[in-house]
Amino acid sequence: MPIHAGDTLGNKAMPPISKVAFSGTDVDQLSEILSTPRSPISVTTLDKSPVAFRCSFLSAGAVSVADCSYEGTFVAKREAPGEKIDIFLPMQGNAVFNYPGKPIESTPARAAIFEGESDNGALLIGPRRHLALFIDKPKVLSLLSHMLDRTIRGKINIDPYIDLTSNSGLALMHLAEQLHRGLDENGALRRSPLALASLCDAVTYLILENCQHGYSDALAQSVPSPVPRHVKRAIDFMHEHIAEPISLAEIAVATNVSIRTLQQGFRQFRNTTPMSHLRELRLAAVHCDLLDSRLKSSISDVAAKWGFTHLGRFAAEYKKRFGHLPSEALKA
Incomplete structure (x- = not known):
């Protein structure tokens, strides 16, 4: 998200x-x-x-x-x-x-x-x-x-x-x-x-x-069922370890559910997968850093900070998510 x-x-x-x-x-x-x-x-x-x-x-x-x-x-x-x-x-x-x-x-x-x-x-x-x-x-x-x-x-x-x-x-x-x-x-x-x-x-x-x-x-409809506790725990775990190389299995262990249950919860209540959600969080973190004029880090340093090591794939994902290349964000 x-x-x-x-x-x-x-x-x-x-x-x-x-x-x-x-x-x-x-x-x-x-x-x-x-x-x-x-x-x-x-x-x-x-x-x-x-x-x-x-x-x-x-x-x-x-x-x-x-x-x-x-x-x-x-x-x-x-x-x-x-x-x-x-x-x-x-x-x-x-x-x-x-x-x-x-x-x-x-x-x-x-x-x-x-x-x-x-x-x-x-x-x-x-x-x-x-x-x-x-x-x-x-x-x-x-x-x-x-x-x-x-x-x-x-x-x-x-x-x-x-x-x-x-x-x-x-x-x-x-x-x-x-x-x-x-x-x-x-x-x-x-x-x-x-x-x-x-x-x-x-x-x-x-x-x-x-x-x-x-x-x-959709907003006017009755309030949907609350997000399951294990999905909320998984998201909290992602925030706590957002810059670390965590795996799907580690997220499942942290939330005390199976990988399958975790995936079903994210599909049903977040319309995505756990790892896609984690990448969304990390891309948003990169975007905020690139727009922060106080930071003087290079694009590669910012990407690495948030777990993106392949710059080509990172640039493609960033452009798909925000509509422009990371280098353009630095000029904003």
């Missing part, structure tokens, strides 16, 4: 927090600001009308929040799929996003949410101001997997609209404001990793529980 760094390490260490702020009138600069290394965005004006912008981006691990204001009318086009769930919470002005089959209008009463599709271009009509939340897809899939007690991968097909006049919409806006205020310079969240982790999780759970998506019906 996908996990984030706090789960991997069994603690609540403060994630690296960064702040960048920009203002200007150059659309090329705006393109660079809105782009990521793996998902570039191009900005073009309509009728050569002047554009002005003021943006503040605050990042804390798997969740980032931005406060952006724009003047003028322009088109922003995503050139390649992104790796985040993007939520736009407008406070002023209008924007129209491309969406498969229909345009999505974003106004102060209506937020828009997307899974980073490459064709999610947008027409922004200023003056426009919005808060934006960006949540790593692995985090969303991890929490959804925990909620459903089975491994979830790929798209969740979330409905692109959020009603900001509803109780859940108002709560989401409030949480986004808290996150931006708390992560800003001298903000309280910079001194409290537990509060920060709880707030980031609250934002993600609020979206999963209140926005319509492909797993909403």
Whole structure:
């Protein structure tokens, strides 16, 4: 099951927090600001009308929040799929996003949410101001997997609209404001990793529980049977020995069941095998290390730390899991 760094390490260490702020009138600069290394965005004006912008981006691990204001009318086009769930919470002005089959209008009463599709271009009509939340897809899939007690991968097909006049919409806006205020310079969240982790999780759970998506019906069903004790013990054992060369037999011995019973438990309650689950944990641990700007280790050192000794197979598995090569994660 996908996990984030706090789960991997069994603690609540403060994630690296960064702040960048920009203002200007150059659309090329705006393109660079809105782009990521793996998902570039191009900005073009309509009728050569002047554009002005003021943006503040605050990042804390798997969740980032931005406060952006724009003047003028322009088109922003995503050139390649992104790796985040993007939520736009407008406070002023209008924007129209491309969406498969229909345009999505974003106004102060209506937020828009997307899974980073490459064709999610947008027409922004200023003056426009919005808060934006960006949540790593692995985090969303991890929490959804925990909620459903089975491994979830790929798209969740979330409905692109959020009603900001509803109780859940108002709560989401409030949480986004808290996150931006708390992560800003001298903000309280910079001194409290537990509060920060709880707030980031609250934002993600609020979206999963209140926005319509492909797993909403499954979440609405009665609570499934609890995961067997031996499966939970096996997962705990994996966390405790995640960087060690443990075998399937050793996991079975640690949980006091046969290998066959252990495999059946993982197939039924985690939709995977024990060793595949262990590799998922290790890949997620590698991903967190590569994204941590404080670490200066090479890719081979990070891979070896988490038990991956064959770099070719590791790179292929990493790309299949996260959609890009490990070397690209270092550039993010």
